[in-house]
Amino acid sequence: MRQFPHDFLWGVATSAFQIEGATNTDGRGESIWDRFAATPGKIADGTDGSVACDHYNRWRDDVELMRWLGIKSYRFSIAWPRIFPAGRGKVNQAGLDFYSRLVDGLLTAGIEPMVTLYHWDLPQALDDKGGWTARDTVSAFVEYADEVSQVLGDRVSKWITHNEPWCISFLGYGNGEHAPGHKNWGEMLAAAHHVLLSHGQAVSVIRANVKKAEVGITLNLVPAQPASPSAEDQDACRAFDGSFNRWYLDPIYGRGYPQDVIADHVAAGRIPSEKLDFVKPGDLEAMAAPTDFLGVNYYSRGIIRSDRIPESQNAPRTVHAEAEKTDMDWEVYAGGLKDLLVRLHQDYKPQRIYITENGAAYATGPDADGRVRDTKRVHYLRTHLEASLEAIQQGVPLAGYFAWSLMDNFEWAYGYQKRFGLVFVDYATQKRIPKDSAHLYRAVVARNGLDVELAA
Numbered sequence: 001m002r003q004f005p006h007d008f009l010w011g012v013a014t015s016a017f018q019i020e021g022a023t024n025t026d027g028r029g030e031s032i033w034d035r036f037a038a039t040p041g042k043i044a045d046g047t048d049g050s051v052a053c054d055h056y057n058r059w060r061d062d063v064e065l066m067r068w069l070g071i072k073s074y075r076f077s078i079a080w081p082r083i084f085p086a087g088r089g090k091v092n093q094a095g096l097d098f099y100s101r102l103v104d105g106l107l108t109a110g111i112e113p114m115v116t117l118y119h120w121d122l123p124q125a126l127d128d129k130g131g132w133t134a135r136d137t138v139s140a141f142v143e144y145a146d147e148v149s150q151v152l153g154d155r156v157s158k159w160i161t162h163n164e165p166w167c168i169s170f171l172g173y174g175n176g177e178h179a180p181g182h183k184n185w186g187e188m189l190a191a192a193h194h195v196l197l198s199h200g201q202a203v204s205v206i207r208a209n210v211k212k213a214e215v216g217i218t219l220n221l222v223p224a225q226p227a228s229p230s231a232e233d234q235d236a237c238r239a240f241d242g243s244f245n246r247w248y249l250d251p252i253y254g255r256g257y258p259q260d261v262i263a264d265h266v267a268a269g270r271i272p273s274e275k276l277d278f279v280k281p282g283d284l285e286a287m288a289a290p291t292d293f294l295g296v297n298y299y300s301r302g303i304i305r306s307d308r309i310p311e312s313q314n315a316p317r318t319v320h321a322e323a324e325k326t327d328m329d330w331e332v333y334a335g336g337l338k339d340l341l342v343r344l345h346q347d348y349k350p351q352r353i354y355i356t357e358n359g360a361a362y363a364t365g366p367d368a369d370g371r372v373r374d375t376k377r378v379h380y381l382r383t384h385l386e387a388s389l390e391a392i393q394q395g396v397p398l399a400g401y402f403a404w405s406l407m408d409n410f411e412w413a414y415g416y417q418k419r420f421g422l423v424f425v426d427y428a429t430q431k432r433i434p435k436d437s438a439h440l441y442r443a444v445v446a447r448n449g450l451d452v453e454l455a456a
């Protein structure tokens, strides 16, 4: 019997900017993603988030969809510029009311809310003052966390401070693919530091406001393997794991920043010296505030090849990507999820882990009969749920799984071309059509296990 623990938390995940639309409604302020999407060339299909899935107006229908799916929990994010249109200072009551109604609607439907405070839509007013590179943004975030947890804390117990600090800092300030679109290693490291510091400081504030608070952070993690056993590939793999995974995990779990990665940055001339000026006394302790869970977003693994020596001088590749790739060009590799969970359990011992995102982009739309036969997503979902179950059987304290995503949505710099939803969205009409993967997920949730068949 391939059954999950009886209290396993089945859910789906979304984020505010990707689904809400209504960017000028009810006093919402501008966010860095409004500004970024309005800048020509930044979004692949030239779209923006002004309408998205129109969830701001259709949230009741979307809650009905979730009720139909049978999920126990919904992970969504709060748009900071709806609460503080200018980043800090004056609260916008209408923004708070929207999330308050949503939370009530979820609870009435028997669905437990899980709130992410920051899923990338920083108020533009804060970016004007340096965004995450500015230390002041840390206290602005803590004020925001305080306000939201005071208002929703009587009904919401599960809180995620940040979604994916690597994306916030690397994509936002390192390679510039995401808002605010900067390209500077020093800024990237400072941004990462301030994000992690604001996480640590917010933990105690949320706990003070919420009686039975469960607080954590969500990291996107990529288990890596060297492409060959060569010393160069092994070192490249260490460096990748260091900058992608350990740079965030180590400080959260009280180990400070990994010295080997700092040395890599200096050696590569990305920063002038090993002294990280933005680290102030007490910061590392604050970042290591004990959490109740670790949120893990898993999509694929990394197969790491060194670029320090010419390809011809390197050992032949022994690890190859499996043939199947999603529309993101990400390899479908469920084994990586199990390996990652086991490693996290062994190396960092989080009290509990939730998979807060996992999913696949495939553009499959409705057939002539209206049904969306997203066979590849069904396969992705099944294999990754099997990997999750194996991890549980190996002793990993995995307490829940949130599919990314409830429905197709605005996939950041890709616009609407990449479809991750269990539910298809026809953007012209806003009609939602549950895909085959939604039917599969519904059956898995109802059974609390994997012995389910889909109608042909």
Ligand code: FCB
Residues within 6 Å of the ligand: 015, 018, 163, 164, 167, 220, 297, 357, 404, 411, 412, 420
């Ligand atoms: C993650 C993001 C989420 C979505 C998925 C595909 O990095 O957290 O918003 O874009 O990737």
